[in-house]
Structure formats: structure tokens, C-alpha cells
Amino acid sequence: MRAPLLVLLAGWFGIVSAQDIPALVYHDIAETGTSDPFAVSREAFAEQLEYLRAEGYTPVSLSLLGKLQRGEAALPEKPVLITFDDGLASYATIARPLLERYGFPSVLSVVSGWADGQRVPPEYRGKLLDWDALRSLARTSGVELVSHTHDLHHGVPSNPQGNQAPASITRRFDAGSGRYESEEAFRARIRADLELARARFVAELKQPPTGVAWPFGLYDEVLVEEATRLGMKWQLTLDRAPTRAETLPRIHRLTFHRLRNLRQFADMVSLRALRREQVRFVEIDYDLLSPQDPARFEQRLSQLLRRLELLRVGGVVLRPFSADGKQAYFPTSTMPFAADTLNRVLHQLRSRLHLDHLYLRIPVEATTSAPAILAEDLGRLNRFSGVIVSDAREPSTGVFVRRLRYHQPTLRVGVLNGTVVTADAQFVLREITATSETDTVEREARKWLSRDSKAWFLVQRDAATEDQLRDALVALRRAGAAHFGYSPDDFVAARPRATDIVSTLLAHTVVRHVD
Known part of the structure; x- marks a missing residue:
């Protein structure tokens, strides 16, 4: 050159x-x-x-x-x-x-x-x-x-559906017993590998x-x-x-x-x-995956993957609990679990679509009784980018987040409709309803961006038409929002229509940066 x-x-x-x-x-x-x-x-x-x-x-x-x-x-x-x-x-x-x-x-x-x-x-x-x-x-x-x-570069079974994930970080699923590797067994396996790696360096290179x-x-x-x-x-x-x-x-x-x-x-x-990345995302209704019906679950998961390929988004928000919040879609001792499917969904989103932003929405009621145990169960068996919580200042939420970071050291935490970012959170996620009043959407976004230029926005479709949703996304971009998406995306009915929303959703926001 x-x-x-x-x-x-x-x-x-x-x-x-x-x-x-x-x-x-x-x-x-x-x-x-x-x-x-x-x-x-x-x-x-x-x-x-x-x-x-x-x-x-x-x-x-x-x-x-x-x-x-x-x-x-x-x-x-x-x-x-x-x-x-x-x-x-x-x-x-x-x-x-x-x-x-x-x-x-x-x-x-x-x-x-x-x-x-x-x-x-x-x-x-x-x-x-x-x-x-x-x-x-x-x-x-x-x-x-x-x-x-x-010898930790190979794959091991990571869920009941048979996915293989890196041996270095995965608690192995044993199909015979239907159980996951215990933390004691996992630690022993990692220790043995690292001890052998050290021993081989010393034997061959005369240095650890x-x-x-x-x-x-x-x-x-x-x-x-x-x-x-x-x-x-x-x-x-x-x-x-x-x-x-x-x-x-x-x-x-x-x-x-x-x-x-x-x-x-x-x-x-x-x-x-890295500094100028703009994240566009959608939230999906986990129950639409029919997680309690194995055959339909796989069919719906394939539909979701095809849909997200069309949308070309960089992130997905999931709520890994039933609609009533009383059952989880991952094994946990803190509440009944309806089906062990979360690991499979996250694995497919990462491996098939290479999504860098996978966020779990955590309802406040899920963390009230045993937050440390819930964090342990969720964090050790699943890999995701971050969580979105209702109130990072709630003591039980703080316990949950801190324990979760033991298994997810790079965890990012978003506060839903919060006003400030706390020590345990990295960003605020503001919900905005799509209406015919796009000027209102833009004013609301500008107000929050004046307080926090890195705020994320989630447009709730509710009864809005597809034109109103598209106009709301345009208004967010005019306001200077770099990170935004909408909820919910109906991947079964394919609504909103991908051809109508993709160009608006992915259009780059011109943001003034000071490097």
C-alpha cells in the first residue's frame, strides 16, 4: 500500500x-x-x-x-x-x-x-x-x-435437542440421565485440561x-x-x-x-x-414457538430463523418465561419449567444467524424469591449477550445480575423505561408506542436522548398499522437514535411484512460522534 x-x-x-x-x-x-x-x-x-x-x-x-x-x-x-x-x-x-x-x-x-x-x-x-x-x-x-x-476445542452436547457447543464453556447434557453436568464436574474437567496444557508446556518448552x-x-x-x-x-x-x-x-x-x-x-x-455500531432488533413472543410441543417447536423455530434472515436484524429480545410468568423455558429449581428449549433457541440464533445481540427480558417477579439461584440456573446453561430488567435498583435484581455475571462476565444489562443507568446496568431501554402522531414519537425520543445519547428504544406495535410502525422507526432515526427495534414481531404470520419494514429498520442513523 x-x-x-x-x-x-x-x-x-x-x-x-x-x-x-x-x-x-x-x-x-x-x-x-x-x-x-x-x-x-x-x-x-x-x-x-x-x-x-x-x-x-x-x-x-x-x-x-x-x-x-x-x-x-x-x-x-x-x-x-x-x-x-x-x-x-x-x-x-x-x-x-x-x-x-x-x-x-x-x-x-x-x-x-x-x-x-x-x-x-x-x-x-x-x-x-x-x-x-x-x-x-x-x-x-x-x-x-x-x-x-x-483439548477444549471440540463440541459436547449442550441440550436435549442434540446441539453441540464448545467443550470449554458448556455443561454437558447427558441424554441417558436427562441431566446436565454439575458445576463440580465441570470445574474438575476444566482443571484437568488446563493442568495438562501447563504440563505439556513445561515438558516441551521448559516454561509454563x-x-x-x-x-x-x-x-x-x-x-x-x-x-x-x-x-x-x-x-x-x-x-x-x-x-x-x-x-x-x-x-x-x-x-x-x-x-x-x-x-x-x-x-x-x-x-x-466498535464505538459506532448501531443495533437494530426485534422482540418475539416466546410462546409463539409452541415450546411444549416438540414437533411444532422445531417447525416454529425454523420459521423464526427464516424470518430473522429476511429482516437482517442484529439482535433479538426474548422473554424465556410463560406469558403468566409462572413457568420457565429452562431448567430451574425456583419455579416449574414448561420445557427445556431456551438453550436450543439461543444456540440456533447464534450458530445459524451469527447474531451478536441476544437479550433476555426478565420480569421482576421472577427474581423476587431466589434471585441467586435463578441466575445460577440461567447463566450456567445458556449463552446470551445481556438481560433487560425492570428496576436495576431493586435489591433482588442486583443480586440476580451480580450472580449472573459470574457465568456471563460480559453481560450487558438494560433497564426497562429507567431514567438513569446504574452501576449494574449499561443502557436504558425506552418503550414507545407507535401511533399516527409521529411528531410525538420524535419529541419523546429527543427528550430521552438529551439525557442519555446511548439510550435504546423499543417501539410497541399494539394496534398500530404497519405504516404507523414504519413512521415511528423513521421518527426515531430523525431524532438521532442509533439502537432501536420493535415488539412483537409475529414470525408465524410474517407481520409486519418484511418488504415494508426492512429498509426502514436497517437505515443508518447519522449521529455526531466525538472520538
């Missing part, structure tokens, strides 16, 4: 705030183009390194971050951490020579089981570094090796791993506790959040997926894409 374009990109994309430490994670560096959506070509990688150099970024090491924590060093003006997952041979043959040319340090995570030749994915056979190559890298200046676990990159970026406090106990201080995740000095030793990394050009890279490393 020519220098003039690099200069142009610098002016276009801004700079990183002094607090932010962009952390990048690569996988394979390919000689040429590849069908692997996470791979980056040699040419693109070289352009990206040149961009970092030209724009004054200073790649940092884990060692430097450790000194920062101890008060022995300061961050450079524009730091960036460069990491590679999986221990692929292209790191040594392509990436490392280019990094060395620029004097850039990097971190490589290694799946010790794969280095031993165990359970290697078909697409990685013949492409991984062996222990001899890893020993050479361990002696190389500017290279830091961490664990990527020993100082950190761990969690498989698929997923983790909870059980994993953190076990890794920390073994001296794996650094916790490398894929959380959708910036890394800052105060988040260390947890490092949130940005991954490459179908990266098309240098402009996208500049957008990513500056954290601009």
Missing part, C-alpha cells in the same frame, strides 16, 4: 483514545487468497503492518503490559497488541519474518493437544507447528507463547504458559479461577469491548472475519467500528 493512501486513511479514521489498547487476533496467514473466512493473505498482512508503522502504532508485549500493571512502565501513545491463535505453521513461515522486519512483538497461542497430534481438525492437518518449531519460537526475542487449552486464549473467546469465572490458579495470568478473549489498562489481565481482542480491504482494517484497529 502506498504511503499517500495511508495518510488519507489516518485522517479518515481518527485515532485511538489514550485508554484503549487495540488487540488483534490472527489465525492463518495464507500465501494467496483462501476460502477460510478468518485467514488473511500475505499481501494483506504486510499492508496492515505497514499501516501500523506509518500511523505511529507501537505494538506491545504481554511483558510490557505486566510492567504497566506494576507501575514500572507507561503505554506508548498508540499501543496495539498483535496475537495469533491455534499455532499454525504460517506464523513461523510468513507472519514472523514480516513482524521481525518491523521489530513488532507478537503473542502465539498453542493448543497443546494439537501439537501432540490429538484431535486435530481436518482443515488443520499438516498445517500446525510441531514442538520442535515451538521450541525454536520460545527462544526467539519478541515472541510470547500462551496456552489455547489442551503465562496466559490462555479461551477457545472461541468464551469463558466464565470458573475458567478464570482455574487458569489463574495455575499461573495463567493473561486471559485472551473475543469480547466485543475495548481493552484498557483497568481491564487487564483480561484482554479483549478483535478478530478478522472476511476482511476485505485496508480501510476495514483501519476502521477496526481504531476501534471506530
Whole structure:
């Protein structure tokens, strides 16, 4: 890439705030183009390194971050951490020579089981570094090796419907007994794997791993506790959040997926894409899934997936309780559960549609009797982005949220129709009724945005026509709302009509940002 374009990109994309430490994670560096959506070509990688150099970024090491924590060093003006997952041979043959040319340090995570030749994915056979190559890298200046676990990249059964989910975070479902793995058994399994990973590092590399990159970026406090106990201080995740000095030793990394050009890279490393994300979502009536009728449930779930594909939304809100609030759609000892279907729904929304924003609406009555137990039952068996609560200041809600974060460390909490964001909540979700008075909708939205520019809005359809719903969404965009959706979406009757609502729902809101 020519220098003039690099200069142009610098002016276009801004700079990183002094607090932010962009952390990048690569996988394979390919000689040429590849069908692997996470791979980056040699040419693109070289352009990206040149961009970092030209724009004054200073790649940092884990060692430097450790000194920062101890008060022995300061961050450079524009730091960036460069990491590679999986221990692929292209790191040594392509990436490392280019990094060395620029004097850039990097971190490589290694799946010790794969280095031993165990359970290697078909697409990685013949492409991984062996222990001899890893020993050479361990002696190389500017290279830091961490664990990527020993054997936690495979799937295990996660629900009665037979879905497979990452072994590193999933409490296994046993179809024979109809039970989920206990917390004691789960912890023991994680501990055994991490102990073996550490032992293999010590045996082969003569050094223990100082950190761990969690498989698929997923983790909870059980994993953190076990890794920390073994001296794996650094916790490398894929959380959708910036890394800052105060988040260390947890490092949130940005991954490459179908990266098309240098402009996208500049957008990513500056954290601009993360800061300026706009979320559009729908709320669905869980009872429409007919969760108590297995055959109809699967049919309705397929309908929901097809519907959401048409709408192209980035998020979904679910209420995993019956309409009367007396039964749950996940196993819990705090109330009867009507059917064990929530894990299946969330799994399909994530794996089939790759939705990043899955929120559960939690009615206040659900958390009044045993909030910690409800949080334990919900959080340990299901993966979701956040919850929406009625009042974050309610003591039982606070207990619920804090316990839920043990199993969902990246949990985001929205307060329904709240006026302020509390210590336990990250955003306010305002409900607005769609009416013929669109000026009223816009005024109401502007009022709340003047108090909180990051407020979310949920338009209630009620008796509104589809034209009124569409006009209400346009009014929210005119008011400057970046995050909004509507409720309910009738995915069975396909209302509102997708052709009438998609362009309005997805249209970008022009928001003035101060970077």
C-alpha cells in the first residue's frame, strides 16, 4: 500500500483514545487468497503492518503490559497488541519474518493437544507447528507463547435437542440421565485440561504458559479461577469491548472475519467500528414457538430463523418465561419449567444467524424469591449477550445480575423505561408506542436522548398499522437514535411484512460522534 493512501486513511479514521489498547487476533496467514473466512493473505498482512508503522502504532508485549500493571512502565501513545491463535505453521513461515522486519512483538497461542497430534481438525492437518518449531519460537526475542487449552476445542452436547457447543464453556447434557453436568464436574474437567496444557508446556518448552486464549473467546469465572490458579495470568478473549489498562489481565481482542480491504482494517484497529455500531432488533413472543410441543417447536423455530434472515436484524429480545410468568423455558429449581428449549433457541440464533445481540427480558417477579439461584440456573446453561430488567435498583435484581455475571462476565444489562443507568446496568431501554402522531414519537425520543445519547428504544406495535410502525422507526432515526427495534414481531404470520419494514429498520442513523 502506498504511503499517500495511508495518510488519507489516518485522517479518515481518527485515532485511538489514550485508554484503549487495540488487540488483534490472527489465525492463518495464507500465501494467496483462501476460502477460510478468518485467514488473511500475505499481501494483506504486510499492508496492515505497514499501516501500523506509518500511523505511529507501537505494538506491545504481554511483558510490557505486566510492567504497566506494576507501575514500572507507561503505554506508548498508540499501543496495539498483535496475537495469533491455534499455532499454525504460517506464523513461523510468513507472519514472523514480516513482524521481525518491523521489530513488532507478537503473542502465539498453542493448543497443546494439537501439537501432540490429538484431535486435530481436518482443515488443520499438516498445517500446525510441531514442538520442535515451538521450541525454536520460545527462544526467539519478541515472541510470547500462551496456552489455547489442551483439548477444549471440540463440541459436547449442550441440550436435549442434540446441539453441540464448545467443550470449554458448556455443561454437558447427558441424554441417558436427562441431566446436565454439575458445576463440580465441570470445574474438575476444566482443571484437568488446563493442568495438562501447563504440563505439556513445561515438558516441551521448559516454561509454563503465562496466559490462555479461551477457545472461541468464551469463558466464565470458573475458567478464570482455574487458569489463574495455575499461573495463567493473561486471559485472551473475543469480547466485543475495548481493552484498557483497568481491564487487564483480561484482554479483549478483535478478530478478522472476511476482511476485505485496508480501510476495514483501519476502521477496526481504531476501534471506530466498535464505538459506532448501531443495533437494530426485534422482540418475539416466546410462546409463539409452541415450546411444549416438540414437533411444532422445531417447525416454529425454523420459521423464526427464516424470518430473522429476511429482516437482517442484529439482535433479538426474548422473554424465556410463560406469558403468566409462572413457568420457565429452562431448567430451574425456583419455579416449574414448561420445557427445556431456551438453550436450543439461543444456540440456533447464534450458530445459524451469527447474531451478536441476544437479550433476555426478565420480569421482576421472577427474581423476587431466589434471585441467586435463578441466575445460577440461567447463566450456567445458556449463552446470551445481556438481560433487560425492570428496576436495576431493586435489591433482588442486583443480586440476580451480580450472580449472573459470574457465568456471563460480559453481560450487558438494560433497564426497562429507567431514567438513569446504574452501576449494574449499561443502557436504558425506552418503550414507545407507535401511533399516527409521529411528531410525538420524535419529541419523546429527543427528550430521552438529551439525557442519555446511548439510550435504546423499543417501539410497541399494539394496534398500530404497519405504516404507523414504519413512521415511528423513521421518527426515531430523525431524532438521532442509533439502537432501536420493535415488539412483537409475529414470525408465524410474517407481520409486519418484511418488504415494508426492512429498509426502514436497517437505515443508518447519522449521529455526531466525538472520538
